[in-house]
Amino acid sequence: MASKIQGARQRARGEITTAIKDEARRHLADEGAARLSLRAVARELGMVSSALYRYFPSRDDLLTALITDAYGAVGAAAEAARAEAESVADSHLVRWRAVCRAVRAWALEHPHEYALIYGSPVPGYEAPPSTTQPASRVGLALLGILRDAHTSGALREPARTAAAPEAVLKDAERLVGDLGVQLPAAVAAEAVAAWSQLFGLVSFELFGQFTNVVAAREAFFDHAVERLADQVGLRR
Amino acid sequence: MASKIQGARQRARGEITTAIKDEARRHLADEGAARLSLRAVARELGMVSSALYRYFPSRDDLLTALITDAYGAVGAAAEAARAEAESVADSHLVRWRAVCRAVRAWALEHPHEYALIYGSPVPGYEAPPSTTQPASRVGLALLGILRDAHTSGALREPARTAAAPEAVLKDAERLVGDLGVQLPAAVAAEAVAAWSQLFGLVSFELFGQFTNVVAAREAFFDHAVERLADQVGLRR
């Protein structure tokens, strides 16, 4: 893109756009996605509600922007945790733990943004295809760790119970092909399961299902993460 | 249907209450919880919106009623599946599969009700204590299967990786005490993890995270359920 130097107008547009998103995020944390009010956001910014439509064509588009940003934020947190673990220890298990914990930590810090992306889909709206790429970053981080472990021979064969059925392996094959990750399909299949189960743990904690069930949240999570690591072939 | 309901006042009250809930459920299936409109429900029922407040003091109370019903419905589905499996086969693994599949099947049939209870918590509202009892029915069904397996000696010691840490075992101990289920704490701890991971699988499928990732949904789920069973000590 041969982008010119931004004029005052374009720069202002960018700044106002992020100001709107920031204010919206603040409102999100206050009362959740369903009660996010365009008018309230505009009011707080000293604008009139109609002016806001110059930046986001609808409320759902604002939400989509927040969703994309949130996926980016968890993804970045996961990647950062992985990179840091790589610089500290050689163990793939340590990296696996680091990414899982980073996801949980981010969720606890941004519960409403987490709910936005991993909770019920908002009203009547379909996630546009533009969100699928940032949505896959956490999964990619996990798969990347497994690939490293695999290439360095640190991976146990995951099939301890029955092997995954043909259809599942086929999906996994296609997935590693799409993502360009060098990994046996059997491992990838277990990784996808572990990935979704990881978010099951985080969601249940965050959405209140652990009330009166689990008190030692962090210890419980860490233990479950060890099990997931085992399930995926990262032997301890 | 705006059919007039006659009869004793109390009966009419009961019938109208369920009519409101039914209509609300229908609207729920159409456009999701966030867009559930009291006025629209009343309109469909041939009432005026204010009349509806005689039955539910607020929109959130209507949602709470729907939530409680939904928990009851999944719980009933899970219990029915368990009972039917018990009458058919002696295998505890078969019962475990049956309950897990019943949960998924119910979720696929009632996606919006599922989102209501296992998705993001609605707006600014806290689940009242009255929902925690029906919310635990699925978990109880799973724990019950494990207890039966345990008392009949069909349970493998689940600790294959490290044992659960002290704090986790203590929680599990308290849990089996509260529920009156005779089960080793180590097993209960794994069961809670498996329980939340089960819903991670269902939620990811239902909320669209498996788009472009998993195509053979049922096979994938079934395979993951086998892994969960293994994790929990139900050897195959």
Next chain:
DNA sequence: TCTGAAGCGAGAGCAGTGCTCTCGTTGCAG
């Protein structure tokens, strides 16, 4: 340098929402 088009914010307005209050009516327990 001038000018016309595009971008912008303000304001009014529409249809819809949750919720409250008041008003007649009606069922039923005492």
Next chain:
DNA sequence: CTGCAACGAGAGCACTGCTCTCGCTTCAGA
């Protein structure tokens, strides 16, 4: 039979998302 409590209807309040029109400002091309 009567008095009260429950009921449905309706008006109204404050709020929402969104549209449209109006002038002002910016900026690119002539």
